[in-house]
Amino acid sequence: xxxxxxxxxxxxxxxxxxxxxxxxxxxxxxxxxxxxxxxxxxxxxxxxxxxxxxxxxxxxxxxxxxxxxxxxxxxxxxxxxxxxxxxxxxxxxxxxxxxxxxxxxxxxxxxxxxxxxxxxxxxxxxxxxxxxxxxxxxx
Numbered sequence: 138x139x140x141x142x143x144x145x146x147x148x149x150x151x152x153x154x155x156x157x158x159x160x161x162x163x164x165x166x167x168x169x170x171x172x173x174x175x176x177x178x179x180x181x182x183x184x185x186x187x188x189x190x191x192x193x194x195x196x197x198x199x200x201x202x203x204x205x206x207x208x209x210x211x212x213x214x215x216x217x218x219x220x221x222x223x224x225x226x227x228x229x230x231x232x233x234x235x236x237x238x239x240x241x242x243x244x245x246x247x248x249x250x251x252x253x254x255x256x257x258x259x260x261x262x263x264x265x266x267x268x269x270x271x272x273x274x275x276x
Contacts, residue, residue: 174201174217177244184258185248186210193230204229208254215247222247 174190182188187206191214194202202225203215214226221240224247225232241247248255 170198170201170217171196174203177217177222178203181244181248181255181259183262184208184255185252191230194232202230202232205248205251207248207252208258209252211251213251224251 171190174196178188178190185205186208187204189204190196191202191204194214196202199218201217203217203222205213205215206229207213212228213224214229214231215222216225216232218240221242222244223240224238225236227233241250245259248259
């Protein structure tokens with residue numbers, strides 16, 4: 138078989154500009170899922186005892202893991218995917234493939250099922266915001 142270039146040239150010139158752009162796009166996807174997880178944490182941290190994105194379990198293009206401790210002291214590892222959020226273990230930084238918990242579309246729905254104290258704190262915060270809006274509109 139005849140080639141137009143040597144095998145050495147092939148190994149040194151395998152990445153095209155398009156491949157580089159595609160890799161940058163893939164890396165952005167990985168960062169986006171982690172950013173999505175960080176946004177989830179920042180949105181409801183005030184209503185739980187502790188919540189943070191796992192540094193032990195890997196973030197990937199389509200998944201991130203969030204550790205949650207409710208005000209009732211329940212510990213959970215939550216998987217975040219395009220399908221939603223679901224509990225994958227009852228401790229931080231763990232996954233249990235035998236668990237078949239349902240997905241929740243929002244973190245609010247998930248926490249509502251896990252923590253009555255979350256429901257109360259979130260409801261009170263919402264009420265305070267509404268009262269502040271009412272005061273602002275009257276002045």
